[in-house]
Amino acid sequence: MISQETGWILLGALSVLWILLGIYWGRKAKSMDGFMLAGRNVGLAFGTATAMATWVTSNTTMLAPQFALELGVWGMLAYSTAAFGLLLFAPLAKRIRSLMPGGYTSGDFIRLRYGKATWILFLVISIFYGFTWLISMGMAGGILMNAIAGIPYATGMTIILAVCTGYTLFGGLYAVIGTDYIQSLIIMAGIVVVGIAVMNKVDLDTVYNHLRTDKPMLLKALQPAAMMAVFNNLLFGLGEVFHSNVWWSRAFAMRGEVGKKAYTLAGFAWLPIPVAAGFIALTSGALGINVTSPDMVGPLVAANVLGKAGAVIVFAVFFCSLASSVDSLLASTSDLITEDIYRKMINPSANQQQLRKVSAGIIIGLAVLAWLVCLPRIGTLATVLFFAGPMVGSTIWPVATGLYWKKANAKGAIWGMLAGSLAGLAAYFELGWYTASLVGAAVSMVVVVAFSYFFPDNFDWRRLDEKHHGDAAQKASSHVFH
Amino acid sequence: MNFSLTRAISLKAMALTGLLLIALRGLGADTIPELRPATGPVSRDGHVKLIWQYNGGHPGNVYELQQAKNATFNDAHTIYRGPDLASFVSGLESDTYYYRVRLNGHSWSETVRIEVLHHSMRLTLILMVVGAVVFLLTAWIIIKGANQAVRERQI
Numbered sequence: 260m261i262s263q264e265t266g267w268i269l270l271g272a273l274s275v276l277w278i279l280l281g282i283y284w285g286r287k288a289k290s291m292d293g294f295m296l297a298g299r300n301v302g303l304a305f306g307t308a309t310a311m312a313t314w315v316t317s318n319t320t321m322l323a324p325q326f327a328l329e330l331g332v333w334g335m336l337a338y339s340t341a342a343f344g345l346l347l348f349a350p351l352a353k354r355i356r357s358l359m360p361g362g363y364t365s366g367d368f369i370r371l372r373y374g375k376a377t378w379i380l381f382l383v384i385s386i387f388y389g390f391t392w393l394i395s396m397g398m399a400g401g402i403l404m405n406a407i408a409g410i411p412y413a414t415g416m417t418i419i420l421a422v423c424t425g426y427t428l429f430g431g432l433y434a435v436i437g438t439d440y441i442q443s444l445i446i447m448a449g450i451v452v453v454g455i456a457v458m459n460k461v462d463l464d465t466v467y468n469h470l471r472t473d474k475p476m477l478l479k480a481l482q483p484a485a486m487m488a489v490f491n492n493l494l495f496g497l498g499e500v501f502h503s504n505v506w507w508s509r510a511f512a513m514r515g516e517v518g519k520k521a522y523t524l525a526g527f528a529w530l531p532i533p534v535a536a537g538f539i540a541l542t543s544g545a546l547g548i549n550v551t552s553p554d555m556v557g558p559l560v561a562a563n564v565l566g567k568a569g570a571v572i573v574f575a576v577f578f579c580s581l582a583s584s585v586d587s588l589l590a591s592t593s594d595l596i597t598e599d600i601y602r603k604m605i606n607p608s609a610n611q612q613q614l615r616k617v618s619a620g621i622i623i624g625l626a627v628l629a630w631l632v633c634l635p636r637i638g639t640l641a642t643v644l645f646f647a648g649p650m651v652g653s654t655i656w657p658v659a660t661g662l663y664w665k666k667a668n669a670k671g672a673i674w675g676m677l678a679g680s681l682a683g684l685a686a687y688f689e690l691g692w693y694t695a696s697l698v699g700a701a702v703s704m705v706v707v708v709a710f711s712y713f714f715p716d717n718f719d720w721r722r723l724d725e726k727h728h729g730d731a732a733q734k735a736s737s738h739v740f741h
Numbered sequence: 742m743n744f745s746l747t748r749a750i751s752l753k754a755m756a757l758t759g760l761l762l763i764a765l766r767g768l769g770a771d772t773i774p775e776l777r778p779a780t781g782p783v784s785r786d787g788h789v790k791l792i793w794q795y796n797g798g799h800p801g802n803v804y805e806l807q808q809a810k811n812a813t814f815n816d817a818h819t820i821y822r823g824p825d826l827a828s829f830v831s832g833l834e835s836d837t838y839y840y841r842v843r844l845n846g847h848s849w850s851e852t853v854r855i856e857v858l859h860h861s862m863r864l865t866l867i868l869m870v871v872g873a874v875v876f877l878l879t880a881w882i883i884i885k886g887a888n889q890a891v892r893e894r895q896i
Contacts, residue, residue, distance in 0.1 A: 328788075329786065329831050330786070343876075343880075347879070347883055353887070354887065357890075470832065473820075473832065474832025475832060476832045476834055476859075477831065478832075481865075482787070482859070483786075483859045483860040483864075483865040484786035484787065484859065486866075486868075486869055487860070487868050489872070490868070490869060490873060490876060491872065494872060494876065497879060549821050549823055549828055550829040551827040551828065552790070552827070552829065553788075553829050655875075659879055659886075660882065662886065663883070663887075663889070664886070690785075690864075693786070697868060697872045697875070698868075700875050701871050701872070704875050704878065704879075
């Protein structure tokens, strides 16, 4: 643990650094393409770093240890399967870039591919998911600062949301990707330091014996909830990446063939991080650390093992991992609302300045709304985040088949998302959060396949390139609907 | 007269004793923390969060939390001793567990009974197979689709 004074100094230094960098990178964002998509010219190094840093969120640094503490070794492995989200999105990124060279959002794709009704449902799902992710990270920021520096939960949560809102407002995706690059370097260096310290401090035999006597189910191969969590988490990860505009905006922002390589590299770089983060949670009992809330176990053990100096590193790593995701979510959710709702539904003739103003207003509005919901600390990180699981899981097949199957159709996509979401929510309440995405994805898959077989479409891929086939696409989309 | 005086004194003594007993009982109750599980009394995934509160508590208080597999606590062992007001217990096998907490050196709280009942292995395996099928088919359509897109571009 560190003193509150040290915590405030660190918090202040990191906050000023990110805001100054945001202003610096923000100078490049002269047009909406620059603000929303970093000029569509992101290279491999920045592309890989932003994908990895964004995926190393509070969900990795705080939720992976929670998985290990609740579900044991299986839980730790279950969390690492989320890497498949990035790995399987790699070919999709290439496909997206070639089919939609002028695209802006994942909503654009759904609208052009499936029409307006599916698009509206997709926006509801996507914005709801983005918001739950944002809330889970605002909460994580408050929990982290309270656990490590004793800064009150509400104060810590407010500061992290305010800082990320600040630099995202100044620099858009340029600032987000630039800060992600530096944050990913700090995260990787920090995790190596924490890993080495834990291995030096803890005797593996002691950890094993403690688990075997006091927490036997954490070591068992046949732990039902943990076994269910393996594919649930894998499919949740696929759904998150496949549908979310966080990842689509990066696919649009990366130049040419970069997307496929960047997502593949990021997936492999991310894979061992949850295993390392999860392992430290398993040592908590042997170290005599009392865990009062499972989502605090990661920071608690790391700070305990590393002492005061190490706690400074942990503080910086956790702050970076949170900031790199909060900024991405604010930017991409704001893009989705600005582009898909404001420009497409409310004011199609809006100019660049108007769009920029609306985008800034949405970023601030989202942050304020997230702050209000975070204040009462409504549950653990897992329960908050996985509540969106059924909806997220139900988008996998409409998105994947929409990109590769000509016969995939609007009816299949809309009914797949609806039936999958409802079935997944039933599983969430009846069986547990560790089944919701799995059930949602499975039901959605069956529905999408059935509709593609019985009511095949014959989609013309050229309709996805809105800039060159705008009129044709509009006609086609109204045709799909009626 | 003497009888009346003796009776009056006896009644006063009895009343005072009663008040004293009530006061002592009240003082005793103040040192007993109230223990409860954060969620319901049944756990399907082998973990439980226990929370306790104590009205006269202050940050220096030390609490002791015990776990046992029977209500008499003759096999009890201490799983936490310290100032926190909650403890998260995980890795429990299917069984019935009993918990109690006390302020160091004082009386134990009411016992909390938690039943751990893991999901059936049949349901688990069905969901695992379903999950594996969904994942493999998703990977298959993406890999097949990506290869086909490359071929179409070459043509």
